[in-house]
Amino acid sequence: MDERPAAPSASPDDHQQRWGTRLGIILAVAGSAVGLGNFLRFPGNAAENGGGAFMIPYFISFLLLGIPIGWAEWAMGRYGGRKGFHSTPAIMGVWGKGPFARYMGAFGVLVPLVIYFYYVVIESWCLRYAFAYATGGIGVDPGATVAAQVDASRAYFGEVTFSAANGVMAEGGVHASLWFWVVTFALNAWFVFRGLSRGIEKFCLWAMPTMAVCALIVLGRVLTLPPDATNPAGQNVLAGLNFMWNPDFAMLRNPQTWLAASGQIFFSMSVGFGLIINYASYLRKRDDVVLSGLTAGATNGFFEVALGGMITLTASVVFLGLAATQANSGGTFSTGFFALPVVFARMPAGDFFGAVWFFMLFLAAITSSLSMLQPAKAFFAETLGLSNGRATLFTTFICVLGNLFVLWFSKDLVALDTLDFWVGTFLIFVVAGTQIICFSWVTGLQRGLQEAHEGALMRIPRFVGFIMKYVSPVYLLVVFGLFCWLEVPGYVRTITGSDGSPPDKVALYAWGVIVATIILLVTLTAIGARRWRAAGLDLDGRLPAPDDDDEPGGAR
Secondary structure (H helix, E strand, O other): OOOOOOOOOOOOOHHHOOOOOHHHHHHHHHHHHOOHHHHHHHHHHHHHOOOHHHHHHHHHHHHHHHHHHHHHHHHHHHHHHHOOOOOHHHHHHHHHOOHHHHHHHOHHHHHHHHHHHHHHHHHHHHHHHHHHHHOOOOOOOOOOOHHHHHHHHHHHHHHHHOOOOOOOEEOOEEOHHHHHHHHHHHHHHHHHHHOHHHHHHHHHHHHHHHHHHHHHHHHHHHHOOOOOOOOOOOOOHHHHHHHHHOOOHHHHHOHHHHHHHHHHHHHHHOOOOOHHHHHHOOOOOOOOOHHHHHHHHHHHHHHHHHHHHHHHHHHHHHHHOHHHHHHOOOOOOHHHHHHHHHHHHOOOOHHHHHHHHHHHHHHHHHHHHHHHHHHHHHHHHHHHOOOHHHHHHHHHHHHHHHHHHHHHOOHHHHHHHHHHHHHHHHHHHHHHHHHHHHHHHHOOHHHHHHHHOOOOOOOOOHHHHHHHHHHHHHHHHHHHHHHHHHOHHHHHHHHHOOOOOOOOHHHHHHHHHHHHHHHHHHHHHHHHHHHHHHOOOOOOOOOOOOOOOOOOOOOO
16 A cells, blocks of 8 residues: 655654555544443433433434534545644644634644543543453442442442542552553553554454444343342333333423433544544545445444443343432443442343453443544644654653543542543533534535545435534534533532532642643644644645545555
8 A cells, every 4th residue: 555645744654644444444433432431421311311212312413413513524634634634723724714723623632632631540440340350240249239239339439449539549559440540551552652554443443343242242141131020010121121212202301301412422423522533634535434424423323322222221220220220320430330230240140241341341442542542642743743652652641641630639530520521521512513613614515515525435415414504503502502501500610619618629620730731732733833834734724635536545
């Protein structure tokens, strides 16, 4: 394969960064989306918001936000790559035709980078759980009452996360979970250092099928659970499936249901993260993005709904009952660590299925965390002119600092929750909104669709163009307004200390981390813009991209 770059590049090692196969890029993008949000966050959101009722706004958000904005990101990324850019600020500057969009694009680096600060910590919890189940379990007594099992599960979770107090020291030395974080972080750094085709793509080609096999094993066990005479009436597999698929239409009048559904789509599909833009920037002009984008989105939906939801919700209803499922589920990562160990304790061969389940979660998490490191590495390489090795080292240094902040301020997981809310939820809406406006309005829908259809194996339906230009921005604005009305005030109070309570110092520290990271990224964006302009690159999208049709290679 010819590895020559199609245009002058902002990155010194651009010629070494290409996808090897079309399947590789599809699985890599699907892997970036398939993560803890699919298997932990989705079931919790569905349970808390009415089960089947949640699925209605979920699929509406998938069609009006996830797929249209996802297609826009694929096209934007590929076009930016042909201009020699692979970072979100540079590519947003091209599509937004100026510095405002470029600096807004810095948030497209902030989102994956800051999410990585806590995401890889949760990833290491999955590895520790998998190891514990593979070596004898986590100490939940199968013969105990459900209440006692829940208490034991919560106690083990507190031990793994050391959430009782700040710090990383335990009796007798360093906390055991720290070593699992070291292993997890080292694996992430290694695969990202290896690059796209030799690192991320190869891992995803192996990890995604393995995840599917693991999930199907657990799903098969859940769907074939025999009736338990000790369970009350209505606690069976059919009841679990009914809860997930039979809607309570009264829940649709609750704006929180719609808000949770749209937030779930953004988080689980990696829309608004800046990940898809970065991954697509390594494609050639004639590499398909329309069918590839739809396939990646459908793959994510299959893992989320058919596997994550049907496994977790069904098993929870069978063993814990509907009321307990709703009470113990929510839109947080920790919920799955409380409820599922109780399910495994009451399931025949529970330790085996627990090991399979948490190993699958670890694989899902690492395919996502790799996609968070790659955009940051590309950004640092482009703005500072760093080689692959130095960019990887710089990225890992920043991430180590962020990880240690979350690990140290572990009490009640306040630092993690604060970063997740403001960056992992709030700013995703901002980035996604900026992207769809740049695609549909600044550059223009017709030009955007023309770029998407280059080499496409299918065309974007005409009505989707209307959705991209009008429906998606308006829908996004309404959802963001609801979010600011319903969710933001409570988190603001933790910082300002209103209602007579003092400010939460750890939440303030977390805000300090966010602000410091924003300052770093904006400063580097300004430095990069000067470098790119001096190199003769088209920062503001004034010129057409070079035509690379005559060059062999690309993802096939």
